[in-house]
Amino acid sequence: MIKIFRCFLVLTAFTGNGYGQDAAALVQKVKAKLDKVNDYEATGEMKTNVSFMKVPAAQVKVYFKKPGKIKIRNEKGISLVPKGTVSISLNNLLSGQYQALDAGADNINGTPVKVIKLLPQDENGEVVLSKLYIDETRLLILRAKTTTRESGTNELEMQYGKFAAYALPDKIIFSFNTQDYKLPKGVTFDYDDGSQKKKENGTKESQRGKIEIAYTSYIINKGIADEVFK
């Protein structure tokens, strides 16, 4: 099925949008900009929005080191981070061998963007397909949709500011698939304060979760020990 899907994508690219040469060149330019960062330690506030979770806003540190190490740490508390967070590093998306295909143009919050599909060469890799929405003028990725084998489709939206020169966002919103959470009431012995009934009678809860990180500072290219990622 995946092979048929890939063939379809390749055929679409060849018949509709030329030979993908421009797309590959654009991705290379974006990658060159991203490559300026070897490592970073970012501080920010993380908000979690998952239908079955109530989590306070948390101060987190995000560590990145080439080629693809990334770690989100809440040093003063507990944060349950989705497993697909490796996708929040754009370097990870653009690492490895892939075929870049032009998928047309779009618009994100008034900014015209070029849509590029990345088709990994490794058929057994975790990522099946990535779709990048690139601001050609600033060479920044504003949105990335990644379809994976295990975790479904993740979506990453980025807003840039002070660190746009390094292609590092000021804010990211990462959407991911979640599963239902349910425990027998005989185990939890819930106190019935009426709120659960209201919830059950309400609208069907979303199966998508979201984490939002607003970065306040970056320390770039100062070196990070490998122990941090363990």
Add this chain to the structure above:
Amino acid sequence: MWQLLQIELFKIFRKPRTYISFGAIAAMVIIVQVALKFDGQSYIEFILGSLKETLDIPYATILNGYFVCFIILNLLLIHIPLLIALVAGDEVAGEANMGTLRLLVSKPVSRTELMLAKFFATVVYTAMVLAWMAFLSLVLSIFVFGTNDLIVARSNTLEIIGHNDVMWRYLAAFGYATVALTTVAALAFMLSVFAENSIGPIVSTISIVIVFTILSEMQIPLYDRTVKPYLFTSHMLGWKGFFYLKADAEGVSIPGTIENLPAVLRSMGILLGYIVLFAGSAIVVFKKKDILS
């Protein structure tokens, strides 16, 4: 009155059975702590279910003193009423059984004062049992496991409470639990007035608590609407309301808030109502009672 209370407390703490509760609580709390110390991850995996497939779970930080205390309270606060009944059910019936009740009421003290002293002594005992439980389950757990944010698992929600937002909730919860257990003590105390030996009121109290707890936990709509709101056992779990937080429109919990404070206060009011009803009934019946033993 103060002297009467001291005498009643002396009587309670002179009996070996009084210390059964303290010993049983210590044993149960330590057993749970040891189990969680060596295999806490299995328990966390159980309560988080399939979430480990989509989320990175920091098991080591989740297993902290606050979390362990919550598990202990969840397991034990349903069973502690049985230990409270051991002493409260003996207050009047025990005296009748030993033949000291007639002697007691022949003293120049009103029956109301005597009953109030006995009841307040039971309340003091209940508060001491809870203080002991708080010390072992909270203080000892913090000492052994440290502190961090608290994860509370509800049947379809996970709450994460910041570590600096937890302690006041425990203080409120223990305060609430004192009221909840005093309700059981008042019930046993009331039943104690009708009996000539303590076995009857103790077993009756335990039976009532078990039956009511089963009814409270059964998810049958017929009982949900008709019976459950009036059972004191449905409101005894109100202490958990202090660990349910409000969330904003983005699903972020708001520190320092309680999801439904009016419901918690209402439950507490109902429990206080039951205490007044049970203790008041005991006093009224005792005042009219023809004491022959």
